[in-house]
Amino acid sequence: MRYLAVIIYDGSNFYGFQRLKNKRSVQQELEKVLSILAKKDVAVKGAGRTDAGVHAKGQAIHFDLDIPVTPSKLKYVMNRMLPEDIRVLEIKEVDNKFHARLRATGKWYRYVIKISEFDPFYAKYTYQIDDELDIKLMEKASKKLIGKHDFHNFTAGYRDDYEGNIFKIEIKKEEDKIIFDFYGKGFYRYMVRNLIGTLLMIGKKKWNESILEELLNKDIDKTVPTVPACGLYLMKVYYQD
Amino acid sequence: MRYLAVIIYDGSNFYGFQRLKNKRSVQQELEKVLSILAKKDVAVKGAGRTDAGVHAKGQAIHFDLDIPVTPSKLKYVMNRMLPEDIRVLEIKEVDNKFHARLRATGKWYRYVIKISEFDPFYAKYTYQIDDELDIKLMEKASKKLIGKHDFHNFTAGYRDDYEGNIFKIEIKKEEDKIIFDFYGKGFYRYMVRNLIGTLLMIGKKKWNESILEELLNKDIDKTVPTVPACGLYLMKVYYQD
Numbered sequence: 001m002r003y004l005a006v007i008i009y010d011g012s013n014f015y016g017f018q019r020l021k022n023k024r025s026v027q028q029e030l031e032k033v034l035s036i037l038a039k040k041d042v043a044v045k046g047a048g049r050t051d052a053g054v055h056a057k058g059q060a061i062h063f064d065l066d067i068p069v070t071p072s073k074l075k076y077v078m079n080r081m082l083p084e085d086i087r088v089l090e091i092k093e094v095d096n097k098f099h100a101r102l103r104a105t106g107k108w109y110r111y112v113i114k115i116s117e118f119d120p121f122y123a124k125y126t127y128q129i130d131d132e133l134d135i136k137l138m139e140k141a142s143k144k145l146i147g148k149h150d151f152h153n154f155t156a157g158y159r160d161d162y163e164g165n166i167f168k169i170e171i172k173k174e175e176d177k178i179i180f181d182f183y184g185k186g187f188y189r190y191m192v193r194n195l196i197g198t199l200l201m202i203g204k205k206k207w208n209e210s211i212l213e214e215l216l217n218k219d220i221d222k223t224v225p226t227v228p229a230c231g232l233y234l235m236k237v238y239y240q241d
Numbered sequence: 242m243r244y245l246a247v248i249i250y251d252g253s254n255f256y257g258f259q260r261l262k263n264k265r266s267v268q269q270e271l272e273k274v275l276s277i278l279a280k281k282d283v284a285v286k287g288a289g290r291t292d293a294g295v296h297a298k299g300q301a302i303h304f305d306l307d308i309p310v311t312p313s314k315l316k317y318v319m320n321r322m323l324p325e326d327i328r329v330l331e332i333k334e335v336d337n338k339f340h341a342r343l344r345a346t347g348k349w350y351r352y353v354i355k356i357s358e359f360d361p362f363y364a365k366y367t368y369q370i371d372d373e374l375d376i377k378l379m380e381k382a383s384k385k386l387i388g389k390h391d392f393h394n395f396t397a398g399y400r401d402d403y404e405g406n407i408f409k410i411e412i413k414k415e416e417d418k419i420i421f422d423f424y425g426k427g428f429y430r431y432m433v434r435n436l437i438g439t440l441l442m443i444g445k446k447k448w449n450e451s452i453l454e455e456l457l458n459k460d461i462d463k464t465v466p467t468v469p470a471c472g473l474y475l476m477k478v479y480y481q482d
Contacts, residue, residue, distance in 0.1 A: 010361040055362075084364040120251040121296075121366070123325040 002098055003071065004062050005078075006090040006237075011055040011229070012124040013085060018049045026050075026086060030061065033081045037074075038065055047100040047237040048107065048187070053124070053229030058089070058108075060237035062100040100237070104185070106167065108235040109192045111180040111227070113200075126177065127231035133178060133203035135171055141202045141209035142169040145195065150218040154195055155188035162188055171199075181235075190226055197225035243339055244312065245303050246319075247331040247478075252296040252470070253365040254326060259290045267291075267327060271302065274322045278315075279306055288341040288478040289348065289428070294365070294470030299330070299349075301478035303341040341478070345426070347408060349476040350433045352421040352468070354441075367418065368472035374419060374444035376412055382443045382450035383410040386436065391459040395436055396429035403429055412440075422476075431467055438466035 007030070015023035019031070027044050034042035047060040069077070071091040078088045114126040115133070122128060145166050152162040164186030172179050180199070182192055198215065201207040201224075214220050248271070256264035260272070268285050275283035288301040310318070312332040319329045355367040356374070363369060386407050393403040405427030413420050421440070423433055439456065442448040442465075455461050 008361060010364065079359070084359070085361045087359055087361050118320070118325075118328055120249060120326045120328050123251065125362070 001066060002062060002064050002094050002096045003074070003091055004060060004094045004098060004100065004239075005075075005088050007056065007059050007061060008087050008089055009056050009059070010085040010124075011050060011053050014052065016050055016052045016054070017046050017056075017059070026056075026059075029083055029086055030063075030078075033078055034063055034065060036081070037067060037069075037077065045100050047104050048234065049189075050232075050234055051189070051229050054232045054234065055125070055230075056234040057110075058236040059234050060100045060104070060239075062094065062098055064096075103239055104237050105240055106183060106185045106238040107187060108238070109182045109187065110233040110235050111182075111192060111196045112231045112233070113178045113180075114176055115178065116176045124230050127228050129200075131200075131204050133200065134205065135173060135178065135203065137205070137209065138199045138203040139171050141199060141212060142171060144209065144212045144216070145169060149216045151186075151188060151191055151216070152218065153215040153220070153222050153224060154191045154198070156190050157188065164188065164191065192232060193226045193229070194224050196227045196231075200227065201225065242307060243303060243305050243335050243337045244315070244332055245301060245335045245339060245341065245480075246316075246329050248297065248300050248302060249328050249330055250297050250300070251326040251365075252291060252294050255293065257291055257293045257295070258287050258297075258300065267297075267300075270324055270327055271304075271319075274319055275304055275306060277322070278308060278310075278318065286341050288345050289475065290430075291473075291475055292430070292470050295473045295475065296366070296471075297475040298351075299477040300475050301341045301345070301480075303335065303339055305337075344480055345478050346481055347424060347426045347479040348428060349479070350423045350428065351474040351476050352423075352433060352437045353472045353474070354419040354421075354437075355417055356419065357417045365471050368469050370441075372441075372445050374441065375446065376414060376419065376444065378446070378450070379440045379444040380412050382440060382453060383412060385450065385453045385457070386410060390457045392427075392429060392432055392457070393459065394456045394461070394463050394465060395432045395439070397431050398429065405429065405432065433473060434467045434470070435465050437468045437472075441468065442466065 009026050014026050017026045019025050019027045030044045042063055044061050044063045075088045075091045112126045114122050114128045118128050148165045151164045166184035168183040170181040202209050250267050255267050258267045260266050260268045271285045285302050285304045316329045316332045353367045355363050355369045359369050389406045392405045407425035409424040411422040443450050
């Protein structure tokens with residue numbers, strides 16, 4: 001039986017989602033629990049990797065498990081066995097061709113900035129700065145990112161193609177926080193953190209929004225600032241139904 | 242020159258306030274920074290110890306430092322040098338007989354309980370339970386704790402005298418959290434956590450509030466439950482002026 005699960009994790013003490021030798025990862029903790037239940041190795045596939053320190057409020061995974069258990073009982077048992085920084089929110093049975101990454105139709109990422117004196121209680125959960133940010137300028141610039149673009153200047157890697165599609169960007173202020181919501185498909189490594197880094201340069205009036213035309217140009221190579229992992233949350237993975 | 246500083250720390254990654262050999266402590270991190278600035282050993286005295294995992298939003302400390310620096314500059318420099326889980330909120334010069342512990346006229350401790358499905362993002366910052374709690378019953382019982390009492394059943398140790406004085410207890414519900422505020426003088430080790438453990442037994446209707454008369458009786462020895470450190474915050478230390 002194949003299962004789809006929605007999970008939440010505090011990324012502070014993980015070297016990211018993906019299994020790495022001798023490093024603590026979310027995938028490894030999930031596989032450890034499922035392999036105990038199955039009494040054999042169980043592989044977990046995520047909808048996407050998250051880097052070290054990045055959090056998830058709605059990561060999706062799939063795995064195969066052939067033990068007689070209902071989804072709600074399985075959720076209960078996994079949550080009793082998992083470490084305190086990972087929890088399963090939801091489990092359901094899916095067809096045995098379902099694939100958490102390949103079937104995803106989009107993702108929602110959130111980035112949280114806190115503008116105040118540095119607060120230790122938010123150190124791992126927001127990016128704290130004390131700059132003045134012009135939200136209107138960032139919002140106006142963010143419109144240029146909507147749609148299909150070549151995002152090679154916003155990622156790290158050596159692929160031929162970095163086409164992504166951003167459906168929507170929302171920027172809002174809530175008390176001393178500025179929250180950036182990105183909805184789209186085709187997010188590459190560091191892409192959200194580099195897009196935020198670029199928008200911040202615009203919001204601080206160090207860069208003009210016209211820089212975006214250059215950065216989205218397939219034939220121009222430029223480097224942009226990457227904001228820290230701690231402010232980033234994978235909020236939701238979307239599927240057709 | 243003697244200084245009083247108010248500090249805040251996320252206790253998650255400390256073995257408590259007090260210096261311990263080969264363990265990370267708040268006191269040691271503060272002394273490390275001040276000793277670099279003074280170019281000699283500087284001792285830091287706290288208004289009280291906090292145990293491993295206990296947080297502070299307003300711990301008070303004093304120390305002597307003889308370098309030409311204003312309090313605001315000293316705060317700035319310390320905050321640049323301290324690790325991200327400790328910050329100085331306030332510094333002022335005090336008379337050279339000032340003592341953070343001996344001069345304190347009282348303290349405010351807060352304990353935060355979260356009643357919901359277990360949330361990894363609150364694992365180190367609240368005590369998460371899913372029991373039904375009768376707040377009215379706990380409030381009524383808490384009145385019996387007000388005033389001077391012998392708290393030997395609420396602490397760990399072998400002193401002759403455990404007299405403490407609780408000025409006020411407030412219990413309030415905020416969304417899915419229950420917040421307990423204790424104001425008083427003479428808090429012993431585990432005392433707040435044991436008082437909360439006792440109030441929870443009453444709130445769950447497992448114990449009747451009449452148990453408090455036994456527990457506050459100098460001649461009766463009884464054991465009470467201790468709630469986890471992660472929900473406890475030292476909010477403020479009070480001084481005469």
